[in-house]
């Protein structure tokens with residue numbers, strides 16, 4: 232790293248004037264808006280290598296695993312293929328893995344500012360906690376939705392091209408919509424939920440563990456609930472992986488409550504998480 | 518103009534700031550002094566609405582910080598130079614701050630230039646030295662060309678040239694009619710830059726006065742006298758109604774008399790003097806004396822257990838008298 236050059240000027244060159252009530256800046260002032268905050272958050276999120284890495288890993292995992300499954304199955308598809316399932320189902324495994332970087336990025340979007348202390352600078356520039364949280368949520372949601380949509384659509388096209396001819400299942404437009412936009416929306420909502428948890432806990436590692444716990448705990452609990460079969464079944468049905476499988480036409484998993492209900496549940500939980508983060512940000516010292 | 522009214526902050530059972538009422542005026546540098554843990558940073562955080570006061574208010578030009586439409590255009594603050602994300606470049610760090618307040622990106626290059634960070638603008642802040650981080654923080658404070666500037670220990674980590682630069686910067690900012698509020702532990706540093714002083718100790722206001730008044734009141738001057746006939750000198754002085762305090766090395770210290778008068782007095786009584794020197798207690802000592810009762814975190818170089826009220830400041834009083 233090169234040393235900074237010596238301080239150049241002794242005279243500050245701002246042409247402002249000392250008015251009767253103090254200094255008057257020559258730079259025009261216009262009221263800052265939510266749009267300005269969104270622009271700032273976009274600069275923040277795109278200027279970090281960790282964002283690129285996290286989303287890059289998500290793209291590689293979703294597209295890579297989706298393609299790999301299609302290629303392997305296509306190679307031995309001739310005799311043994313299950314002719315009742317949809318080619319779209321093959322995207323599920325990749326998405327299940329790709330969910331982890333999406334949730335991690337969600338947590339980090341807010342918790343990393345507390346970890347570094349940057350939040351104090353951010354709130355000095357924009358004291359409205361509502362605006363800061365809204366801008367972060369908008370930017371994270373838009374970025375995640377677009378990238379996951381690209382990944383899911385590509386995988387759907389690849390899987391259809393490779394295996395569409397080996398099955399009797401005819402995908403409807405709704406099947407396509409659920410497996411692409413539906414899955415992307417669900418993942419982005421879960422990511423926002425993670426963002427809220429990051430804002431409530433303020434500690435990256437702790438918040439990531441909590442989010443992973445929420446995703447995995449129902450399945451693990453169900454394994455230990457052998458004697459309470461109906462409860463165990465409910466836990467499995469409403470676990471995140473099962474709900475996610477419900478977005479695919481005929482996946483042979485446990486099946487969730489269905490895409491519509493899953494999205495509704497995710498939206499309600501996300502709203503609660505963001506409301507919690509907002510309440511704590513407004514009340515606690517930064 | 519910043520007005521504090523009964524500002525109080527309690528952390529658990531620790532009273533960090535205790536009923537602080539004062540005004541920071543435009544057109545001058547106001548020094549904010551206090552020993553470690555006095556509550557300076559806490560006060561500044563409350564001014565920026567980062568910490569919620571337990572009670573009391575802060576008004577920035579008559580308004581609450583949260584009511585400012587473009588906070589960076591009104592107040593520029595350097596609180597903690599480490600409050601950045603190390604993975605982001607200096608340029609991008611400043612750019613997102615500028616964007617959040619609708620400030621043109623041209624201004625980012627301007628302030629980078631002012632603090633001398635242009636050559637490393639695209640480098641990630643993780644690799645910055647303490648002083649470079651401090652300069653980045655100063656750049657962020659100047660970004661909105663604000664009317665009020667607040668610096669928490671700005672010289673921390675700067676090299677002598679940087680210190681010289683920031684002194685001049687603060688003075689010229691104040692000369693433009695801005696309000697400049699700067700915290701420090703160093704009275705000598707403030708003596709060079711500040712026109713007004715606010716001193717706190719254990720969260721309470723100890724002094725709110727102009728620098729020149731503070732110097733006049735607090736820098737005690739005295740005369741050191743040393744003589745082989747110390748006892749006789751003392752008698753002569755006390756005979757003339759002058760109290761002399763023995764110093765550690767056997768010399769005498771006389772307050773409130775000028776050297777000429779004391780010299781003539783000794784000569785009249787034919788007392789040999791080895792030393793007759795006017796002394797001025799430094800401002801640092803005056804500051805330590807002022808805050809003596811309010812110093813919380815003492816260093817105990819000789820590991821002696823002491824009663825809590827006899828601390829660092831009391832040490833000084835013993836040595837000095």
Ligand SMILES: Nc1ncnc2c1ncn2[C@@H]1O[C@H](COP(=O)(O)OP(=O)(O)OP(=O)(O)O)[C@@H](O)[C@H]1O
Pocket residue numbers: 528531532533551552553554555556557558559560702
């Ligand atoms: N977040 C916090 N939680 C609990 N106590 C705190 C917190 N912040 C500050 N304090 C306490 O409040 C007191 C004032 O601290 P503050 O940092 O404001 O002092 P300061 O004057 O800035 O000191 P220094 O000169 O060392 O920077 C200290 O006793 C500190 O321990």
Ligand SMILES: [Mg+2]
Pocket residue numbers: 557558559669
């Ligand atoms: Mg401090």
